[in-house]
Amino acid sequence: MLIVGGTASNSIDERLAAILGAKLAKLEKKDFPDGEFKIRIGTDVKGQDVVIVQSLYNPQETHLLELLFAIDDIKGLGAARVIAVVPYLAYARQNKRFLEGEGISIETVVKLLNAVGTDALVTVRPHKSEPLSGFKGRMAIVEPVRSMAKAIKTKCADPFILSPDKGGTEFAEAVAKSLGCGHASLEKERDYGTGELTIKSLIDGGFRGKDIVIVDDMISGGGTIAASARFSLDNGAKSVGAAAVHMLMLDGAYQRINESRVAWLIGMNTIPYRNAELVDVSEDIAEAIRGLLAST
Numbered sequence: 001m002l003i004v005g006g007t008a009s010n011s012i013d014e015r016l017a018a019i020l021g022a023k024l025a026k027l028e029k030k031d032f033p034d035g036e037f038k039i040r041i042g043t044d045v046k047g048q049d050v051v052i053v054q055s056l057y058n059p060q061e062t063h064l065l066e067l068l069f070a071i072d073d074i075k076g077l078g079a080a081r082v083i084a085v086v087p088y089l090a091y092a093r094q095n096k097r098f099l100e101g102e103g104i105s106i107e108t109v110v111k112l113l114n115a116v117g118t119d120a121l122v123t124v125r126p127h128k129s130e131p132l133s134g135f136k137g138r139m140a141i142v143e144p145v146r147s148m149a150k151a152i153k154t155k156c157a158d159p160f161i162l163s164p165d166k167g168g169t170e171f172a173e174a175v176a177k178s179l180g181c182g183h184a185s186l187e188k189e190r191d192y193g194t195g196e197l198t199i200k201s202l203i204d205g206g207f208r209g210k211d212i213v214i215v216d217d218m219i220s221g222g223g224t225i226a227a228s229a230r231f232s233l234d235n236g237a238k239s240v241g242a243a244a245v246h247m248l249m250l251d252g253a254y255q256r257i258n259e260s261r262v263a264w265l266i267g268m269n270t271i272p273y274r275n276a277e278l279v280d281v282s283e284d285i286a287e288a289i290r291g292l293l294a295s296t
């Protein structure tokens with residue numbers, strides 16, 4: 001097996017090569033003055049299983065195109081199989097027509113991955129997995145439940161897990177189960193026109209006097225974590241910490257979260273981010289790759 005690291009691998013390629021005992025090569029990229037670029041694989045891939053690691057954080061379009069170029073090149077050079085490891089899958093949130101006439105971006109991304117002949121796809125907790133059902137190869141979705149639970153334990157001795165919305169309940173419940181602690185969900189409402197969000201109510205359980213840990217799949221503008229933290233503290237929580245998988249952390253997100261009196265914040269290394277401790281997901285991804293290879 002050969003691991004090829006794209007320019008947006010955030011060192012997960014190096015960790016995977018070490019964990020899996022595989023050879024590592026870096027994707028070469030040359031930029032042209034007109035904004036175009038070309039890529040090159042400088043290692044022999046003929047007959048090999050090749051894992052290309054590329055996360056699709058900002059600039060998403062460049063990183064996606066680089067990934068597609070790389071897969072097409074690796075296939076063209078005669079690799080046996082290409083496994084795309086995409087720790088953060090961009091466009092996963094545009095999974096339906098929220099407003100009439102909108103495109104379903106994630107379905108287009110999946111069609112592109114099919115078109116270049118991707119044999120298998122490994123991604124970490126996409127926003128929703130159903131829109132990936134159009135992927136024709138084998139797929140492994142990494143749910144980094146244990147890694148997140150382990151990291152939460154180092155921050156909070158007696159946590160109570162809170163999902164900020166119904167969509168995140170399953171993941172939050174799994175993290176709570178792994179920690180052997182209680183959990184609850186909030187009801188969040190977002191206006192798709194203005195983007196404004198409101199926390200309407202607590203769906204189940206109670207958290208008075210508890211050390212709340214808000215668990216979410218991603219932090220984008222930080223509004224969800226901030227509003228959930230305020231709601232929790234206003235309703236009797238003793239303290240609030242937050243743990244998310246993908247740290248998009250757009251401008252102002254850190255400040256928004258800080259101002260909402262979140263005591264600590266952790267994320268995962270699917271996206272590089274400097275202002276929070278990042279948990280490494282490489283072991284979880286390596287396990288998924290082993291599973292894919294063993295079952296084919």
Ligand code: R5P
Nearest residue numbers: 217218219220221222223224
């Ligand atoms: C939404 O359903 C997601 O699970 C996240 O809660 C959301 O994307 C976070 O976005 P923001 O940080 O902008 O509130």
